[in-house]
Amino acid sequence: MARQPEIQNIIEQHDLAVFAETRLGIPRISGTSSFHCFNKDHHRNGDANPSLVIYKDFFKCFGCGIKGDLFELLNITLNLDFKQSIEFLKSDIKTRAKYSPPQPVKALSLKFNPSEDSLKFMYEFWNILKETLLSDSAKNWLESRGITCATAYKIGCREISSSPLAIKRLVSYSFDPSSVGFAHPTNKNKLWFPLQNLNHHTCLLFPSWSLGYEFPIQWRCRLYKNWNIAGKTIKSLAQYSSGKIIPLGIKKSDSKITIICEGEPDFLSLNQVSSDLFGKVPSINIIGTCAISQGWQSEWTSSLINSQKIVVAVHDNHEGKSFAAKVARNIVQAKGIEFARNNVFRMLFDEKDDANDFHQRGMLNEWLINLLKGIDL
Helix, strand or coil: CCCCHHHHHHHHCCCHHHHHHHCCCCCECCCCCEECCCCHHHCCCCCCCCCEEECCCCEEECCCCCEECHHHHHHHHHCCCHHHHHHHHHHHHHHHCCCCCCCCCCCCCCCCCCCHHHHHHHHHHHHHHCCCCCCHHHHHHHHCCCCCHHHHHHCCCECHHHCHHHHHHHHCCCCCHHHCEEEECCEEEEEEEEHHHCCCCCEEEEEECCCCCCCCCEEEEEEEEEEEECCEEEEEEEECCCCCCCCECCCCCCCCEEEEEECHHHHHHHHHHHHHHHCCHHHCEEEEECCHHHCCCHHHHHHHCCCCEEEEEEECCHHHHHHHHHHHHHHHHHHCHHHHHHHEEEEEEECCECHHHHHHCCCHHHHHHHHCCCCCC
8 A cells, every 4th residue: 555645754754774773772883784683582692793784764683583664663662553653753853843043143254154054953962962961981081181070061061972862862863964074084174974973982072162152163072082093193073064173262251361272181271270260260261272273263353352461372383383473463453563562472382291281280370370460350
């Protein structure tokens, strides 16, 4: 019997393999069509060696012989009959389409122009993660650098593994993966894998807050353990779909001092010391730049407009010095050469003795206190 058009439409809106993994939680072998069979009682070893394959519209287990389509899968796993399955799937489609992303708070002139799919994903992603707590994996990585979970949490650091059920629900949305994926470490123009495919307890996510948005529009992923890919050591991954990597901590600020630093550990360390000295992170405007070879964008300078002192604290190498010069040129254009001459400073750290190293030796507090002399916070 031919299926009714409505039923056929419901089927076409559900990729069976994606649905099985994200909605039903059936364990999948990454990058393949193989799954651990949900009918484990019919396998001697609980299907430790996956024998179930699930395609877009059909599944079959080569161990126990179970097979079928979307409706058979719902009947076996959730004990739903055909009518109940239809209602379940219709509700599922409505849930996915229920929200719409907010518009920018203010219309600003931004070169960054995120796609509608990217904004939808980032809005929903943040709403899922913002109330979740950090894991022991995050705590261990942070404490090894002298950072508390509270400090990382306040600036928006989160983990995918903090809310696995919510993430499974989220990733079933049909977004263009190129709008939310991480770039390949050796080729920034090539998509490597989607954000949501990171393994549990792999990394700490750092949010980039672009001017005009109330939710992060880009994430940077700092790995707990370095990866070695094609002979290259990888410490972090970046979303690069915008064509640029947005700095950490870019926001409108009334702070009278801004520190622009290099890398995630230095960014965390300066936030930690600011929190320790003043009791709250926002006392100083701290911006963490990543991939400084891309330079400093002129639209980011508006976040510095209220600062009486601006310090560019980067590594003592060609990239660091070039980056500091680009920041200074932008400030000259925005606030004049006299302001830049008297209020913009460069602090160069040795690559093997940077702000995070200072912090771990207990020296960053004194450095920051000296920096603040003459500034009435």
